[in-house]
Amino acid sequence: MLIKRDAKVQASADAPYLGADLARILLNKDRQPELACTEAWTKALLREPSFGQDESLGPQARFERTYRWLDIIRERINEELAIGPDEIVRDPRRLVCVTGLLSILDGAAWAVANIHYLLALRTVLEAADRSPAVKAVADEMLKGRTVGCFVLGELSTGTNAIAIETEARYEPQTREFVLNTPTAGSLKWMPNSWFQRERKVAVLFARLVTKGEDEGVFPFLVPLDSPGVEARWIGVEPTVNLDNSCTWLRDVRIPKDYLLVDSEIELTDEGEFRCTEPSRRRRLLRSIDRLSFARLSGSLTCITAAQAVVFLAVNGAREKRVFSPGSPGVSARDCSNFYLPLVDAVATMYALRLRYNSIVNGCSPKPSEEREQFMAREASILKAFVSLSTFEVIGICRQRTGSHGMFGANRILENLIGNHAIFTAEGESDVLLLKVGSDLVRGIDYKPPARARPGARSRLLSWLCRRELAVRRSLRVRMFLAQRRRPLTEVWKENTDELMRLGRIHAERLVAESLESAAREAQAKGGEAGGILHLLSQIYTSGLVLRDGAWFGGRPWASRRVLRGLARARLASAQALAPRLDELVEAFEIDNAIMRAPIGESKPLSELSKLLDGGIPKGHSVMQSYHESRHWGMRRCPATETGSEAVSVTPEGD
Numbered sequence: 001m002l003i004k005r006d007a008k009v010q011a012s013a014d015a016p017y018l019g020a021d022l023a024r025i026l027l028n029k030d031r032q033p034e035l036a037c038t039e040a041w042t043k044a045l046l047r048e049p050s051f052g053q054d055e056s057l058g059p060q061a062r063f064e065r066t067y068r069w070l071d072i073i074r075e076r077i078n079e080e081l082a083i084g085p086d087e088i089v090r091d092p093r094r095l096v097c098v099t100g101l102l103s104i105l106d107g108a109a110w111a112v113a114n115i116h117y118l119l120a121l122r123t124v125l126e127a128a129d130r131s132p133a134v135k136a137v138a139d140e141m142l143k144g145r146t147v148g149c150f151v152l153g154e155l156s157t158g159t160n161a162i163a164i165e166t167e168a169r170y171e172p173q174t175r176e177f178v179l180n181t182p183t184a185g186s187l188k189w190m191p192n193s194w195f196q197r198e199r200k201v202a203v204l205f206a207r208l209v210t211k212g213e214d215e216g217v218f219p220f221l222v223p224l225d226s227p228g229v230e231a232r233w234i235g236v237e238p239t240v241n242l243d244n245s246c247t248w249l250r251d252v253r254i255p256k257d258y259l260l261v262d263s264e265i266e267l268t269d270e271g272e273f274r275c276t277e278p279s280r281r282r283r284l285l286r287s288i289d290r291l292s293f294a295r296l297s298g299s300l301t302c303i304t305a306a307q308a309v310v311f312l313a314v315n316g317a318r319e320k321r322v323f324s325p326g327s328p329g330v331s332a333r334d335c336s337n338f339y340l341p342l343v344d345a346v347a348t349m350y351a352l353r354l355r356y357n358s359i360v361n362g363c364s365p366k367p368s369e370e371r372e373q374f375m376a377r378e379a380s381i382l383k384a385f386v387s388l389s390t391f392e393v394i395g396i397c398r399q400r401t402g403s404h405g406m407f408g409a410n411r412i413l414e415n416l417i418g419n420h421a422i423f424t425a426e427g428e429s430d431v432l433l434l435k436v437g438s439d440l441v442r443g444i445d446y447k448p449p450a451r452a453r454p455g456a457r458s459r460l461l462s463w464l465c466r467r468e469l470a471v472r473r474s475l476r477v478r479m480f481l482a483q484r485r486r487p488l489t490e491v492w493k494e495n496t497d498e499l500m501r502l503g504r505i506h507a508e509r510l511v512a513e514s515l516e517s518a519a520r521e522a523q524a525k526g527g528e529a530g531g532i533l534h535l536l537s538q539i540y541t542s543g544l545v546l547r548d549g550a551w552f553g554g555r556p557w558a559s560r561r562v563l564r565g566l567a568r569a570r571l572a573s574a575q576a577l578a579p580r581l582d583e584l585v586e587a588f589e590i591d592n593a594i595m596r597a598p599i600g601e602s603k604p605l606s607e608l609s610k611l612l613d614g615g616i617p618k619g620h621s622v623m624q625s626y627h628e629s630r631h632w633g634m635r636r637c638p639a640t641e642t643g644s645e646a647v648s649v650t651p652e653g654d
């Protein structure tokens with residue numbers, strides 16, 4: 001048996017401090033105090049009345065709100081955090097903290113801020129030194145109201161960015177590029193480029209053609225109000241408050257300076273193209289290196305959103321009573337079908353956040369080729385694995401909130417859809433795992449699990465290491481032998497599923513490793529937090545093993561009897577942690593003053609039932625009435641010129 005069955009965790013005298021102790025570890029407060037302060041600053045900002053929620057807004061009013069929020073966030077970042085151009089280019093980790101927490105407020109707020117800062121502005125700033133015109137745009141994006149978009153994907157190419165067709169043809173006589181969308185399949189799909197309240201500029205990817213030669217795909221700066229740019233709103237995506245659109249270009253002219261490349265690429269006025277990198281694929285990869293920090297932010301936002309949903313599920317069940325034989329009703333949270341999946345979800349969320357911390361700690365504040373490689377690799381694996389894992393976590397928690405979880409005001413479905421958006425955008429997560437698996441098989445940048453001295457790694461974690469090495473070895477042999485007889489494409493197609501699985505197995509090992517090492521570190525310091533993390537680590541890692549029972553069960557060292565024992569021990573650990581769910585979740589430091597979800601209140605059902613005293617106004621939903629009575633007075637404005645009804649929200653008493 002691998003987990004001690006008598007591993008009981010009792011509430012002890014220092015229990016009130018457990019949540020705070022766990023929060024210190026989970027939020028990386030000792031290692032990265034400045035980043036932890038930035039997270040706290042962001043939460044304090046989002047608690048302010050300007051960030052009020054309102055379920056009754058129509059799409060246009062929601063877009064308006066999203067961009068108004070971006071204005072406020074930008075102003076406050078400038079005034080209070082003073083994050084300048086140098087920091088954005090060299091070490092954007094504080095920005096990742098700000099953008100990564102925005103999902104507690106709203107998924108669209110995250111998307112817009114992430115795209116503006118980490119994708120568009122970073123790219124523009126990197127090229128700003130080379131051109132006063134580009135610098136002027138960068139200044140407007142940083143300090144003014146210009147919003148940056150990132151326009152890479154096309155309708156028919158999706159994740160396969162190297163195949164995009166949009167063309168930027170250089171004209172030496174005018175020293176301009178002329179951009180065109182040549183086919184229906186090359187419509188730009190689906191940037192937030194439709195809603196025009198203020199100026200929008202795009203970092204837009206197109207094939208650079210000069211002297212009749214296609215030099216590959218590069219980013220260009222394209223003001224979206226340029227003649228010839230057309231954008232059409234795709235339509236409402238349920239709960240996504242973003243103006244995603246389909247965008248195309250007809251003879252759009254931009255100056256030569258708007259080619260956003262570094263000093264290693266040169267295009268002369270006469271149209272001579274010079275670049276030290278011969279591979280078109282690597283030229284593109286260099287241009288989109290900055291996706292790494294956006295992926296880090298996507299991972300943090302997925303983690304935060306899922307932690308929020310776990311918090312809502314645990315909190316929302318406080319007063320819920322369910323049928324049980326021989327009793328008029330028991331607390332839902334005392335039923336094992338209820339608490340066991342929640343303990344699982346909590347363990348997953350600890351593991352993911354601690355992996356995120358390991359990457360942030362491993363990322364040097366100084367830019368270098370080595371750092372870019374580290375970030376490109378780790379952020380891809382993290383984003384892919386986090387979005388996969390949190391998808392399951394949110395589903396489990398939604399089910400535990402019953403019908404309450406279906407309402408917009410409770411923010412759970414919004415986070416589920418937001419999770420899907422992050423899964424697909426910024427590199428489809430399965431495709432990222434496929435690339436990881438393929439790199440592993442080819443030995444690119446692969447660091448096999450280090451040999452550990454006896455006792456330095458738990459038995460379960462060493463099982464995960466053995467699985468990774470064995471699956472990699474057998475896939476290498478199989479693909480190598482097959483390639484001698486059949487074309488590479490055929491062998492590849494046949495093995496994509498197994499390559500993705502290898503990518504996932506690798507990610508699982510890394511995540512389990514981070515959780516285990518945090519547990520060991522905390523245990524070495526003494527105190528209760530170490531013991532709790534140790535149990536969470538056992539629950540998480542044994543869950544991974546049992547889920548792949550078909551593989552582990554066939555090993556001589558993991559007989560069916562051993563696996564059955566593991567399942568029993570896992571259950572005992574989860575039961576031991578169940579009474580501590582509130583404290584475990586408290587460490588996420590999710591603040592319901594930001595989400596304003598009824599089931600996030602200290603007495604969720606009592607709060608809602610109070611509505612009956614005041615009566616529910618005619619035509620109002622219960623959740624909407626709850627919002628109005630609890631937090632906000634709403635003042636309806638006359639219809640705007642676009643025909644949508646704008647609603648301005650003012651805090652109660654204002």
Ligand SMILES: Cc1cc2nc3c(=O)[nH]c(=O)nc-3n(C[C@H](O)[C@H](O)[C@H](O)COP(=O)(O)OP(=O)(O)OC[C@H]3O[C@@H](n4cnc5c(N)ncnc54)[C@H](O)[C@@H]3O)c2cc1C
Nearest residue numbers: 150151152153158159189190191192421424425426430431
């Ligand atoms: C909410 C949202 C916002 C977006 N915002 C932007 C934006 O601002 N700017 C922008 O440029 N784009 C944006 N996009 C588009 C995004 O970049 C694309 O959706 C993404 O690149 C995936 O492309 P796709 O949707 O065509 O899916 P595909 O890449 O076609 O994926 C569909 C399926 O095919 C599989 N697949 C794909 N490639 C392979 C392969 N090589 N081998 C095996 N299987 C494969 C995938 O696993 C998946 O299951 C946004 C998307 C979303 C959902």
